[in-house]
Amino acid sequence: MKITTWNVNGLRARLTHVIDFLREHEPDVLCLQETKVVDDAFPREQLEDCGYNIEFWGQKSYNGVAILSRHRVEDVVRGLPGDLDDPDVERRVLGCIVQDFMILDLYVPNGQEVGGDKYRFKLDWFRRLRQFLDARYSVTEKVAVVGDFNVALQDRDVHDPIAWHERILCSTPERRAMQNVLAFGLSDLLREHHPETGIWTWWDYRTGGEKTDRGLRIDYILTTPPATALCREIQVHKDIRKAKSPSDHAPVTAVFADGGA
């Protein structure tokens, strides 16, 4: 089972990038974030023509998540508990089961600025996510919680930890809120295989980070022990940055061996 997560920053602007990626890497499951497209305008056919079943949950301009799968998709869930009560809720969560994997695709709120309303919303969102994991998921199952978490967990996940000290994406309360999600029983899978610094998944368009490789690692694949044990490799596709008009995020892919019994 090969699972990829990718914040595409606008699916319609990045459709050829996504199709090229599917053809080159053939993931079993591709989880997308920031599709920024309403469901009626989702480019379904072109992706289905690549051989994928698709679930999506989008809205105008902002947010939006989608899951593409070469296999049957079952038990689809949209939003955190209570989200569906609000028609204007930010569409950030899409879960499903593919074969024997429970998959949860997340676009965690950015938070914008430490201490602001959106920051408090982000911290509370992490708390609600942990409650959702406790209620619906089990550490004895194969679970992959993937997506853009908008948190660099440790200083080794930041190109310049001094410049980023206690700034948004790096502040201690954000790191604690995400660590509390990991404490459900999830591993930061990339760190099981690659402990070194210098691995980034996001480069700020504004600071030219894209050209200078000043990045942060804010996109993750988090796994329960049965899934962690089966992982054979995990990598960041930083080569996508060489494409014309790339997303500001790189895809992250994990390959899992078939679990017996």
Add this chain to the structure above:
DNA sequence: ATGGTTGGAGCCCAA
């Protein structure tokens, strides 16, 4: 350098 660029909307917002 407290800057800068981008996507999608609609004459700015969020990132």
